[in-house]
Amino acid sequence: MSVRLADAHAHLDLPEMLPDQEAVVRRAREAGVALIINVGIGLKQSRQALNTARKFRGVYATIGVHPHGVGSLGDKDLEALTPLAADPKVVAVGEIGLDFYRRRSSEESQQRWFRRQLEWAYSLKKIVVVHTREATAATLKILREYRSRLQGGVMHCFGGSLKEAQAFLDLGMYLSFSGTLTYPKAEDLRQVAKRLPLNRLLVETDCPYLPPQPWRGKRNEPAYVTATAKQLADLHHLSLEETAHQTWLNTLTAFELDGKVGEEVVG
Numbered sequence: 001m002s003v004r005l006a007d008a009h010a011h012l013d014l015p016e017m018l019p020d021q022e023a024v025v026r027r028a029r030e031a032g033v034a035l036i037i038n039v040g041i042g043l044k045q046s047r048q049a050l051n052t053a054r055k056f057r058g059v060y061a062t063i064g065v066h067p068h069g070v071g072s073l074g075d076k077d078l079e080a081l082t083p084l085a086a087d088p089k090v091v092a093v094g095e096i097g098l099d100f101y102r103r104r105s106s107e108e109s110q111q112r113w114f115r116r117q118l119e120w121a122y123s124l125k126k127i128v129v130v131h132t133r134e135a136t137a138a139t140l141k142i143l144r145e146y147r148s149r150l151q152g153g154v155m156h157c158f159g160g161s162l163k164e165a166q167a168f169l170d171l172g173m174y175l176s177f178s179g180t181l182t183y184p185k186a187e188d189l190r191q192v193a194k195r196l197p198l199n200r201l202l203v204e205t206d207c208p209y210l211p212p213q214p215w216r217g218k219r220n221e222p223a224y225v226t227a228t229a230k231q232l233a234d235l236h237h238l239s240l241e242e243t244a245h246q247t248w249l250n251t252l253t254a255f256e257l258d259g260k261v262g263e264e265v266v267g
């Protein structure tokens, strides 16, 4: 059984990735990473994410505005992105959410635009990719308000407690683990990850950030998601192949790609 993996969260259009973007996608395929969700973070970047997704088989895009960027958002901006959602390569609204760690935008405006983008996702019938940092309680509160209108979603780069994990699972969200799962200091997170149901877990790189342990200090790229999948496999006492396969299926289900991404994406 060969390894086939999905990277549930990558930023292939950030300046760090652009110079060798084609080689990055090629190395991913060589490593068995046949599906990459290329995540938008702003108005311009969402268009770029889609353009890149159109260029490569097995690469899909999300559109949305990261909490860092909502300070300058205007009412017409989401409307301008709306036509992109009709493209079959656009699979979610994201990444959206709350970041009270860096606070590049005020808490008030982050919460307002998180709600606005959840409503926008609902109107587009898209799932959401959610970023939360030092804002779990507020993120849960807002997601619960939209519970009946959530199409589903992914908590990306999950780093919370077992209780928090359970709360997101109860909302129907998938939890995505990044390279942080492999860090020596992440023992608490590993204890959480081993107790979670594998059929609700994804793996991601969040590249160019957060390289798994073997590549700490370097630029991250989708091929390296293998190390995170291996860590998850060890925690669940499974083979890499089994864990890769389960997280692959979960990624297809989470992003409603069942039947759309088939064998043809490999190779």
Ligand SMILES: [Zn+2]
Pocket (backbone or CB within 6 Å): 095, 131, 132, 156, 157
């Ligand atoms: Zn993020």
Ligand SMILES: [Zn+2]
Pocket (backbone or CB within 6 Å): 009, 011, 039, 095, 206
């Ligand atoms: Zn991200």
